[in-house]
Amino acid sequence: MVPLWNRVRAVVLGLLGIAAVVATWDVYKAVGPAEGVLVGETRVLPRTTELAMPHSWEMLQRFSEPVTGLAGAPDAFDAVLDASLFSLGLAARGWLIGVVVGLALALLMSRLRIVESALLPWVILSQTVPLIAIAPLVRRWGSEIQIGGHVWSSEDSVAVIAAYLAFFPVAVGALRGLKSPDRTHLDLMRAYGVGWWRSLLTLRLPSSVPYLLPALRLAAASAVIGAVVAEVSIGLKGGLGRMVIDYAVAASGDPAKPWAPIFGAVVIGLVAAGAIGLLGLVLRPFRLTGVPS
Amino acid sequence: MRTHLKLGVAAAALALVVTGCSSDDDGGSSSEVDVKANEDCATRTEEARDAGDLTEVSLQLQWVSQAQFAGYYAAVAECFYVDEGLDVKIVEGGVDIVPQDVLASGDVDYAISWVPKVLGSIEQGAGITNVAQIFERSATTQISFKDKDITAPADLKDKNVGSWGFGNEWELFAGMQSAEVTVEDINLVQQAFDMNAFLAGDIDAAQAMTYNEYAQVLETVNPDTGELYTPDDLNVINWNDIGTAMLQDAIWATTEKLSDPDYEEQTVAFIKASIKGWAFVRDNPEEAATIVAESGSELGQSHQLWMANEVNKLIWPSTNGVGVIDEAAWAQTVDIALNTQNETGATIITEEPPSTAYTNEYVEQALLELEDEGVDTLGADYEPIDVTLQEGGK
Numbered sequence: 001m002v003p004l005w006n007r008v009r010a011v012v013l014g015l016l017g018i019a020a021v022v023a024t025w026d027v028y029k030a031v032g033p034a035e036g037v038l039v040g041e042t043r044v045l046p047r048t049t050e051l052a053m054p055h056s057w058e059m060l061q062r063f064s065e066p067v068t069g070l071a072g073a074p075d076a077f078d079a080v081l082d083a084s085l086f087s088l089g090l091a092a093r094g095w096l097i098g099v100v101v102g103l104a105l106a107l108l109m110s111r112l113r114i115v116e117s118a119l120l121p122w123v124i125l126s127q128t129v130p131l132i133a134i135a136p137l138v139r140r141w142g143s144e145i146q147i148g149g150h151v152w153s154s155e156d157s158v159a160v161i162a163a164y165l166a167f168f169p170v171a172v173g174a175l176r177g178l179k180s181p182d183r184t185h186l187d188l189m190r191a192y193g194v195g196w197w198r199s200l201l202t203l204r205l206p207s208s209v210p211y212l213l214p215a216l217r218l219a220a221a222s223a224v225i226g227a228v229v230a231e232v233s234i235g236l237k238g239g240l241g242r243m244v245i246d247y248a249v250a251a252s253g254d255p256a257k258p259w260a261p262i263f264g265a266v267v268i269g270l271v272a273a274g275a276i277g278l279l280g281l282v283l284r285p286f287r288l289t290g291v292p293s
Numbered sequence: 294m295r296t297h298l299k300l301g302v303a304a305a306a307l308a309l310v311v312t313g314c315s316s317d318d319d320g321g322s323s324s325e326v327d328v329k330a331n332e333d334c335a336t337r338t339e340e341a342r343d344a345g346d347l348t349e350v351s352l353q354l355q356w357v358s359q360a361q362f363a364g365y366y367a368a369v370a371e372c373f374y375v376d377e378g379l380d381v382k383i384v385e386g387g388v389d390i391v392p393q394d395v396l397a398s399g400d401v402d403y404a405i406s407w408v409p410k411v412l413g414s415i416e417q418g419a420g421i422t423n424v425a426q427i428f429e430r431s432a433t434t435q436i437s438f439k440d441k442d443i444t445a446p447a448d449l450k451d452k453n454v455g456s457w458g459f460g461n462e463w464e465l466f467a468g469m470q471s472a473e474v475t476v477e478d479i480n481l482v483q484q485a486f487d488m489n490a491f492l493a494g495d496i497d498a499a500q501a502m503t504y505n506e507y508a509q510v511l512e513t514v515n516p517d518t519g520e521l522y523t524p525d526d527l528n529v530i531n532w533n534d535i536g537t538a539m540l541q542d543a544i545w546a547t548t549e550k551l552s553d554p555d556y557e558e559q560t561v562a563f564i565k566a567s568i569k570g571w572a573f574v575r576d577n578p579e580e581a582a583t584i585v586a587e588s589g590s591e592l593g594q595s596h597q598l599w600m601a602n603e604v605n606k607l608i609w610p611s612t613n614g615v616g617v618i619d620e621a622a623w624a625q626t627v628d629i630a631l632n633t634q635n636e637t638g639a640t641i642i643t644e645e646p647p648s649t650a651y652t653n654e655y656v657e658q659a660l661l662e663l664e665d666e667g668v669d670t671l672g673a674d675y676e677p678i679d680v681t682l683q684e685g686g687k
Contacts, residue, residue, distance in 0.1 A: 051492060051513075136390060139390075234387045235357055243591070245357065246590075249592060249686065251489055253513045254686070257685065
């Protein structure tokens with residue numbers, strides 16, 4: 001029954017962690033100075049006014065109130081849930097595209113040295129281009145693309161931007177993993193006269209798993225950020241990014257409201273990371289093969 | 294084995310959720326606004342569409358759905374565009390969407406943008422033309438609490454002055470320049486989307502649009518009184534009064550395409566129906582605010598109505614008929630664009646804009662046609678309504 005106890009303990013500790021954050025928030029709000037803590041001119045701890053820090057229960061309570069005064073307006077909870085699912089869907093699409101592209105690049109680069117020399121600098125360079133410069137370009141170029149009967153939509157633009165962030169850790173991580181098997185193992189494969197494909201499947205891919213899993217998790221987080229930021233950037237309706245802008249208007253008069261989409265983003269980030277955790281469990285049998293250290 | 298089964302179920306459930314979300318959308322672009330038309334108009338639009346009587350026209354907004362653009366929403370919802378044979382798709386803006394760039398690259402047929410912002414783009418080669426100056430007055434103000442005693446640009450000296458930057462700062466700088474206050478004399482503070490920095494006292498004089506940020510302050514509880522702030526708590530520097538106002542929302546068209554008679558005709562029709570839409574907003578601000586809200590704006594109801602009412606004040610009463618570009622106002626905007634330096638010493642433009650930058654040709658024709666139809670395009674006896682703002686704009 002030890003595993004069960006372990007699991008219970010993990011849940012309890014997790015809940016305690018959340019409770020600690022909430023308690024810190026409210027205790028600081030209660031005892032902290034209204035003007036915050038300043039070192040010289042720089043404010044190192046925030047103001048504790050209602051505007052700057054709503055009570056945790058107010059933010060929670062805000063979820064059960066309607067979004068606007070309009071008749072038939074949904075509760076903030078429903079609105080945030082919808083937006084979260086929308087953004088999560090786009091992030092998942094971006095993640096999938098990113099993983100496929102990243103793996104393909106890694107395979108190419110591990111297969112041919114010259115491709116690695118040619119591509120890797122570009123892969124790294126791609127991440128130095130700011131997202132806000134890419135987003136309008138993707139939307140504009142995308143609008144000129146038509147694949148079969150599918151008309152390019154803004155959702156596609158957001159998914160592509162999310163993929164743009166997500167492919168990088170996968171490409172770099174997978175490349176590292178594919179090159180990780182011991183020299184002796186590779187030599188053994190060669191001695192058996194096994195072809196590239198076979199040694200890829202039996203040796204390189206399994207031994208890349210320990211490198212791949214953190215890369216996939218990083219890609220999931222990047223995809224979520226990419227999706228939300230891209231929504232803000234191109235103003236796509238329906239997701240959390242747009243909700244952040246829309247609710248910012250209420251920051252002064254209804255200070256708890258702008259926090260709602262932020263909690264939504266936290267939750268989908270956790271869900272995305274959790275999903276990769278599940279994937280990790282499936283791939284567990286490979287986790288220890290071929291890791292030299 | 295059992296763990297694998299559980300994992301499989303969990304993975305399948307997750308996959309369902311994810312694919313479920315992505316199959317939600319019907320393929321169309323979500324940047325296009327789905328304007329809720331009244332029942333009669335919705336049927337008429339469907340019928341005209343099926344009969345192939347409509348020309349598809351797209352309009353790029355400067356920002357997301359809100360009553361700032363109520364006239365165009367009303368023109369869709371009330372079928373004014375359909376009456377002119379146009380099937381107008383409204384495309385929302387975003388933080389990084391520059392309407393004049395979208396228009397210049399040919400992705401849309403018309404765009405809404407501020408004149409000073411576009412003048413810079415034109416100098417850099419964007420071939421677009423102002424075909425109707427919808428907003429006659431500027432909505433940009435600098436607001437401050439009464440106790441700061443800032444009633445004129447000269448009072449901004451040595452104060453923390455907020456500005457959004459990105460082309461929203463020119464009226465402020467021109468106003469300061471007219472009072473011989475330089476950028477070094479003030480402490481320029483980058484302003485966010487919300488008014489919290491102003492309410493917290495970090496900003497003495499904050500930039501505020503009459504139709505948005507000003508209302509945000511009035512929707513906030515004053516901790517001293519426990520009631521909402523009132524206009525009596527605030528001093529407002531209005532750039533229209535100072536004489537450094539610049540022209541704001543205008544309809545822009547592609548210069549090159551204006552040599553095509555079909556596009557010219559379409560432009561007249563588009564302007565005509567848009568002005569009709571704005572006349573509708575003038576006469577029915579409540580209904581207009583509802584149309585915008587039902588088209589997916591997330592603004593609160595009282596805030597939306599406030600915005601519709603304030604935007605009306607920028608248009609009505611109209612001096613020369615809505616949309617006509619007043620030469621003096623244009624000259625003032627160009628003059629400020631040429632001669633006002635921002636904090637980096639740059640001006641918006643370095644030489645006079647080309648003569649293609651604006652034309653009254655199409656709007657005048659549209660106004661003539663509207664006159665024939667008996668539409669009041671001057672609104673000489675326009676009276677704004679009284680809007681009571683609720684806490685948080687709800």
